[in-house]
Amino acid sequence: MTLPPPHPAFPGGAWPAVPQQAAAALLAVLGQLEQTQSMSPTALAKARQPQLELLIDHAFDHVVFWRERLEHAGLSPARRPKTGLDPAEWDRRWANLPILARQEVQEHEVSLRSSRLPPGHGDFVDSMSSGSSGRPVRITRSTLDYLYWQAFQLREHVWRERDLAGKFLSIFRNEQRTDNTENVHLVENQDWGPPTSTVWPTGPSFLLDYRAPIASLVQSISEVEPDYLCTFPSLLLEILRHVREHGLKLPPLREAIAIGEACPPELESLCREVWQAPLSSTYTAAETGPLAFRCREEERWHIQSEKSLVEILDTEGRPCLPGNTGRVIVTPLHNFATPLFRYEIGDLATVGTGPCSCGRTLPILESIAGRARDLLVLPSGELRPPYYGHGAVMEVRSIRQHRVVQTQIDRVTIQLVVSRALKPQEENHIIQSAEQALGGVFTVSLEYVEGIERGPNGKFAEFERQIPLP
Template identity: 45%
Template sequence: MMPLPHPMFEGAVFPSVPRTQAAVLLAVQQQLGDSQFSAADVLQMRQFEQIATLVAHIDRHVPYYGLSLRRVGIRPGEPITNATWQQVPVLTRRAVQDAGETLFATSVPASHGEIGDLTTSGTSGLSVRIRHTGLHQLYLQSFELREEMWHQRDLQGRSIGIRRDETRRDFSGKVHLRRLPDWGGPVATVYPTGLSAILDYRSTVEDQVAAVQAEAPAYLTAYPSVLIELLRHCRANGLSLPGLKGVRTVREVLSPETRALTRELLGVGITDVYSCAEAGALALQCPEHGAYHLQQENALIEVLDDDGQPCMPGMIGRVVVTPLHNFAMPLLRYEIGDLAEVGGPCPCGRTLPVIARIVGRARDMLTLPNGGRRYPYYGHNALVAIRAIRQHQVIQRSVHDIEIKLVVSRPLTAEEESRIKAIATGGMGHPFEITLSYVDEIRREASGKYAEFRSDLID
């Protein structure tokens, strides 16, 4: 049961009159509670109504689009149909880079609040600059709050997140742990919560595990690549995290092996959040069945095949998003560089579309000698199963050569090395020349993200 909101008036505990910002977030939640069960045609109608307001704004204030939307039948004041929408060209990350400030609106409604900038981490290989508004941020928070409300976490429990802490200035200590009085926005904006902490990931796995054990959180949030390193350390040393009620993963593709190992070692499941810097939450896991429900009230999200047609259930395609509420930098049919498999309806009753899994990013694709590309099934489970392996990364150096970097606690046996190579060769579907290299550390990107597979062949 969710607690009562923070009261605006002293002593008025029940029914609580929420503070202004909390009331705004709760008002959005009320609408989201209804729309998650809306018929598909009703939801699409609402999306196109919102996009129509964006189009009117773009026509007056965003130089990049010029007359291009009018040429494909998208005109201010006219209704948008699915047929006309399909004529809008897909916007690539490279195009966003090349467009520069011509994608920035020359004017934004004053009611949308402060304008800010961010730069994506570039894990797709192409970093882009994104401009946003306070209104856009409010919607991002609304979907973060929906995730909390869907999963009904115990808000009085202690929460800890492992990520890069930009406030860190002193690197002399083993760990940098910043304790906070609550869970922070948006949930603490609305509800009273327990304590939380941010653990900077720039320390050894051993020290991170020790810090988490000392904090004894009920909930842990981490990148999947951080989590798998913690799990490997716990398994190798017979450690556990008592009192843990749940794990949430963010910002990277989550493997089935990491899910299974979390359940085996920690006794809890993982709730994964699929998001991107440009649009926020794209899919949240169903609290009853685990399917990824697309957050279509936040963005119009499409999964398209190579011909630009919508993928059917069971098909894998490119993820294309149109954030609905960013008037500072409208992105229409923006290809974020991810690949996803479309799923069927979820038995929970929510009508929000489903993706069965996030396959990876286009940059994460393996290139075959004949020029074909495929998802790199390199035997992740086999690497996780060898307890001596603390960290790994697979790199395609050329169309013939694959390097597997390994951080190990002991030298691998000849049999283990042979098994890794054999499974990787079988999974990749081609007899690549596979080299195992042993290193002391595999560094993360500045953002904290980490690619278990990457290709030197893809820009």
């Protein structure tokens, strides 16, 4: 693909452009990623090793939580020979490092935080939280880690060959919205925002607040005529179903981008059927940054091995063979503010087989089952994302907040915060729509509550499962 020249730092340096400092740093990292993505796995692991060892040494010196664990595993600076360990011995010691559970990260928030940052890593950046339900995980990051994260965001645009001059529409919660009586809340910005507009000139972007009836959201999409649309998979699914059900025609779209939740299996084909548009998604977690992107050529998931060391382990803790499914274990390489080693993120993924025709040699995941904690357990024991018919709920304007709770293997409760009592036909409409959206295998009931504490990420579907996984 041909990218436009970056913004010039001064007049008269427009082509080839001399970029300003922040853009230059991002482009320098991006340029290296263009090289590393086609390195052999062995060469990449070798190139990555010094970065991993720097992180280990820093964690040993400055993070209370890790000192003993690294020492015990034989990975502390004193226990590693100056000439380095041979790869087999490294792997043996690495496997001694216990898997870090999500609960441990929650319980040891303070002792996991670094007492200081090395020069050049910038400042501690406010805690990030993740998880739309339950207790969030708080991770402090550094300015430098944020820069790396941005460089990978740019890489994703490059991989997907996006036309940066296009219109980019996001449908998420807009925290700046104050007037909740208007039907839709749409804000236009002159560019795509950082990091993309830090580097390149771009077309305009739009933020549409999702708190509106589906029909109004669809109307806004038709008016904006976006080239790219980015939202939660659950909302995209409802938009597409609405369009199909009412026989509407949407303006042409180059790509739909679904982020923040696991994608339901039917979403990709529905997107092609209704909108003739490809669907892309990224595998990203707030605690770790980007984990896998899909290439445009074969739509396969490539692990972002330069950002994190990703292991897929079986129940015995051994690396999974191609074709097998295991737990995703992540070691982010650049966050020296809260170093995490072998963090179990809570997802299951299947290891891919064979090379990809895109030419990138970064390891492949065949599929990502998503976060088990965010999934509904069907009476059959299967797991699936909790799509419950957001549109039906949003049609009732007096509903201020809602949350979906699985209380039993065949029962789901929708909690509602309302400004006035619902009419019986409104209640029936929500219940019937939800039962249908949930596949007809759950009994749905409504519960009125005083308030619902929202996740700080403003995620679309608030979901809580009160029964254990099978």
